[in-house]
Amino acid sequence: MGKTLFDKVWDSHVVTQIEGGPSVVYIDRHLIHEVTSPQAFAGLDERGIKAFRPENSVATPDHNVPTVNQHLPIKDELSRMQVNKLAENTAKHGIRHYGLGHPNQGVVHVVGPELGLTQPGMTIVCGDSHTSTHGAFGAVAFGIGTSEVEMVLASQCIMQPKPKRMRITIDGTLGKGVEAKDIILYIIAKISTGGATGYFVEFAGSAITGLTMEGRMTVCNMSIEMGARGGHIAPDEVTFNYIKGREFAPKGDAWDKKLAYWKTLKTDSDAVFDKELKYRAADIEPMITYGTNPGMGTGITQSIPAVETIEESARGSYIKSLAYMGFEAGTPMIGKKVDYVFLGSCTNGRIEDLRAFTNFVKGKKKADDVVVWIVPGSGQVEKQAKQEGLDKILEEAGFELRQPGCSSCLAMNDDKVPEGLYAVSTTNRNFEGRQGPGSRTLLASPLTAAAAALTGKVTDPRDFL
């Protein structure tokens, strides 16, 4: 029987298999940020050991960093300490670190791919659930806890049981104004936030292979939001062209050798998945969420589902969720008031997202009563946006480009949405309080965010196209 892409990558990284237990899996690339690593480094210190393969790890602060005045010391004392601790720990263990002010600093899942650190066939981990982003390159990439961060630092391995395999195929052409973000929000709305728990997902089909690398990253990024261990897409010419020439991409003969290997990284035609799902691209419209988990999403022209349509055992949680959001079941999404718009994060903070938003608002004006934060995913994205003049176009339309970081996606810095107010956000989670205590998040694509920024209401972006 043939192997899936996942089998090929996973199996080639198993150092040893524990009888009746987990596999010991070798990790090629370990990404580190300031929030989930200090306790892991402290663990190494307690054991009196150094990082085993420091050259395989790369670190950058992202969760805590301010998105204005990054040249000044961070005001919040605890944030400053955590960011400083990362610099200190990585220096001590000889790990490459892109600190604040470094041109490569940024959201760790934006930085990895743009530097060519993310490559097909690799195993990639990070103490962050959105590590699944790197699956867009045909890697096996997933988030780990801090104990596992310590394991990787100590041994370059983690111990995990092999997940089951699922394939989600989306064939067809996406409609006007429908983006990668809408595909993944659509899938999660269909299968719920636990629908892929225990599985590693391969995304396939013409609607997926038709996406750019940025779009593929958006899809894989939110694999975790349906509970999946991770999600990935078989690498192809689009992937190889993206990687070629980047700072850490293989060069010369090494490139040719790697490329030959990468071309073998696809699911064999006779491979069998534990579960297969299929959807049609034509059925997907711009999506928006109305509740407090990413599975509570709907097509933007639809209404919030009536309570009676919800499974009886889940109704209590459903009603609680709508109460938090201040929404009534059965009401349409279009026209709901929006106070904040956030463009950014590891989901939609890449150059293509900034371009989409900017092109959409070009020559128009921001609605007066909306606060808009546009946060590039990395220093490189910021630089490129400026080179392309996006900052000027945004300025003319009443927007400003901020500095890179995770920002309002989880509001560990000052970019907090005030209690009770509504934010259309290009991020990945609409949990209670995610963007600040009491904040109310509506997840959507960059185009839907741009439409809301112009009108101050939930607006179908297709109205402008």
Added chain:
Amino acid sequence: MPIDKFTTLRSSCIPMPIENVDTDQIIPARFLKATSKEGFGDNLFRDWRYNKQNQPIQGFVLNDPTYSGSILVGGKNFGSGSSREHAAWAIHGYGFKVVVSSFFADIFKNNALNNGILPVQVSAAFLEKIFKAVQVDPKTELEVNLEKQQITLVSSNESESFEINPYKKECLLNGYDDIDYLLSIRDKIEAFEANRVN
């Protein structure tokens, strides 16, 4: 560093019949700025537990003296969302040793096990029985036996068996830690590195 050993536990429990309890609720992001593992228990379920003035919110189960115990019983899909191990540290720090649910998110389950917390996955029907029993008598006790992989509602003596990876079971029974094991097989890891083709 060794984790707490776990063999059996008999305790009353704290019921939280809410689905999709995510790690942002277990420990909100603004409390993730510490550089040690201590003190997270104080902020467990912070925004459900305390209001803006830091006063306990009446009616939230952790503020209700009717309920006590070292077993937390949550609704389906417990621990979804972020990979933050701080969620496991908060649950451990508060004093819970077992979390029962009908479904756990993957990363949370792993993080719990790595911190000596036993995630016990039961059927939806058994979970409902626990919630009903606790509603009738808040002092209802549960007994969790790791060796036998069995959870029992003590009052009615109804039991259900639960799954656990045999390796993780061994670790919990003995307080073993994965890193000690990984350090012990460094020669195998080096051999793997030396023999890699791609």
